[in-house]
Amino acid sequence: AGRHFIDLWHLDHVELREILDMAHAMKKARAGWPKGRVDDGAPLEGHTLAMIFEKSSTRTRFSFDMAMRQLGGSSITATSSDMQLGRGETIDDTARVLSRYVDAVMIRANDHSDVEAFAEFSSVPVINGLTDRSHPCQIMADLQTLEENGLDLRGARIAWVGDGNNVCASFIHAAAKFGFSLAVGTPARFAPDDEDLDIARELQGKIDLFETAEEAVAGADVVIADTFVSMGDKDAERRLEILEPYAVTEDLMELANKGAHFLHCLPAHRGEEVDPEVIDGPQSLVFDEAENRLHAQKAVLRWCLEK
Ligand code: CP
Ligand code: NVA
Numbered sequence: 001a002g003r004h005f006i007d008l009w010h011l012d013h014v015e016l017r018e019i020l021d022m023a024h025a026m027k028k029a030r031a032g033w034p035k036g037r038v039d040d041g042a043p044l045e046g047h048t049l050a051m052i053f054e055k056s057s058t059r060t061r062f063s064f065d066m067a068m069r070q071l072g073g074s075s076i077t078a079t080s081s082d083m084q085l086g087r088g089e090t091i092d093d094t095a096r097v098l099s100r101y102v103d104a105v106m107i108r109a110n111d112h113s114d115v116e117a118f119a120e121f122s123s124v125p126v127i128n129g130l131t132d133r134s135h136p137c138q139i140m141a142d143l144q145t146l147e148e149n150g151l152d153l154r155g156a157r158i159a160w161v162g163d164g165n166n167v168c169a170s171f172i173h174a175a176a177k178f179g180f181s182l183a184v185g186t187p188a189r190f191a192p193d194d195e196d197l198d199i200a201r202e203l204q205g206k207i208d209l210f211e212t213a214e215e216a217v218a219g220a221d222v223v224i225a226d227t228f229v230s231m232g233d234k235d236a237e238r239r240l241e242i243l244e245p246y247a248v249t250e251d252l253m254e255l256a257n258k259g260a261h262f263l264h265c266l267p268a269h270r271g272e273e274v275d276p277e278v279i280d281g282p283q284s285l286v287f288d289e290a291e292n293r294l295h296a297q298k299a300v301l302r303w304c305l306e307k
Pocket of ligand 1: 061
């Protein structure tokens with residue numbers, strides 16, 4: 001029963017639109033309520049989400065936990081090193097066992113194929129809470145944030161600058177589904193993976209690749225940055241050096257459309273991938289974006305569980 005949420009390109013545009021609309025509606029419906037109060041109708045009453053973390057997390061961990069509480073359900077969190085997973089128990093067995101206890105599983109994993117394997121052996125929905133390859137929950141929150149700030153995604157121009165990483169990959173998957181074009185500005189060595197570009201091509205997504213931040217940002221409605229050193233990257237020093245010209249500065253923002261929004265999934269490194277004047281300035285939506293992880297994930301959880 002239920003449906004997995006592993007990558008955005010697995011869902012059709014109608015389903016993704018439904019999730020985003022549900023996120024907007026649920027956020028609106030509980031405006032002004034105490035954060036711990038349960039939503040009307042307690043849509044996931046009696047349901048429990050297990051959360052497994054192989055890597056650190058602030059937003060994903062707390063927003064999913066609060067999402068389950070607000071939906072009337074509960075959650076159980078463990079790091080993989082708390083579990084027998086950390087001592088070599090297989091993903092397959094872990095998935096089969098947890099499926100007997102809980103109604104859904106959210107996993108943050110080092111290796112994307114582990115989430116796919118978990119989904120294969122799980123009889124309950126599995127949600128990708130970030131892997132080395134993608135971060136679909138983040139993009140749902142980001143798109144919710146842009147829409148609530150008046151951006152029509154259809155025909156919008158979104159610029160990604162810096163490292164063509166996991167978060168960038170999920171934007172690449174989302175472009176065709178939501179009808180925006182994506183301009184990606186990265187050094188050649190940190191360009192997005194061909195596999196993700198092939199997925200976008202097959203979906204007829206409009207992705208333009210550039211080797212400078214300036215070209216990517218020109219004429220953009222939104223500028224997005226992320227850390228230059230993701231969890232699991234071993235070459236921090238080299239990355240910081242090569243990616244330095246891709247920092248989002250006030251001068252770079254000037255090249256985007258007037259009033260362009262700035263997004264960053266956080267955690268941020270001021271003075272590395274973004275200047276404080278930008279991330280803490282009037283164009284930045286980063287804290288609405290962080291809040292919307294809660295609302296968007298509530299919609300994802302309902303989509304997974306209410307089928
Ligand atoms: N943006 C995001 O996923 O944050 P966490 O790593 O804190 O969960
Ligand atoms: N690209 C970053 C995102 C963190 C939420 C990482 O994978 O570490």
